[in-house]
Amino acid sequence: MGLFNRKPMAERQADAMQQADRIVKGKGFTGKLTKAVMGSEFTNAMQGAMNSANQAQQVQGLLASGVPTETATVVQVQDTGQTINDNPNVVLVLDLGGSQTSITTLVSRLEIPRAGDAVLIVREPQSGALLYAGLAPRG
Template structure:
């Protein structure tokens, strides 16, 4: 609202910014059409992919926070393959991870945001946290201790 009125929360401001960016990239409104006209479809497609990666990262952070708050234990896994996607979110890389769980089950984690301070290598032991938003899937929880 205004200077002294109700302020939006950080989540509301983030959601508003993401919605505006998606409308712009989607060609909605005058600015969306101008952007698409001047920058081209290839640029707007790349921006759309970046926005989707940002949404995925937000979901992973929310899942990690929910799991930590609920006291959900992590699952140990070993990295068998790692591929950089070339996407960065807040200077942290988004990677595709192939892992093997302790029970021997192979698992693929696509478009996974990892901290550049904790980038796993092949053979490293990592912690995966069950995703409460999508049962049966996991999110990267960091290097195992």
């Protein structure tokens, strides 16, 4: 605990993410009220955005634990219309070893991938899911 028994920033952020996740899943009074007032289309869109935010945290953990990256080429970028902290949530169509696949992910507004760009991909070890890890270094 910090000064005046305040929780550390990381703990407060984790609590806020858990609360937001419960709301978009329609759990608890606030979640049910949000779903009733805003509609299931809104809560489904928010759940997709939350999944993208969670993926970004998961990628950082995988990279820190030494999971290797793969390089893929961006074929197409589609905007979903969602942003988190002004960072867009996009659908990336990727060419990965001759086959195309698409992933929905949160990207930095300062480094939005474009068609033809090389990007880094991490495979989630347990499920094999592909996760975006940023633009590949140039040069």
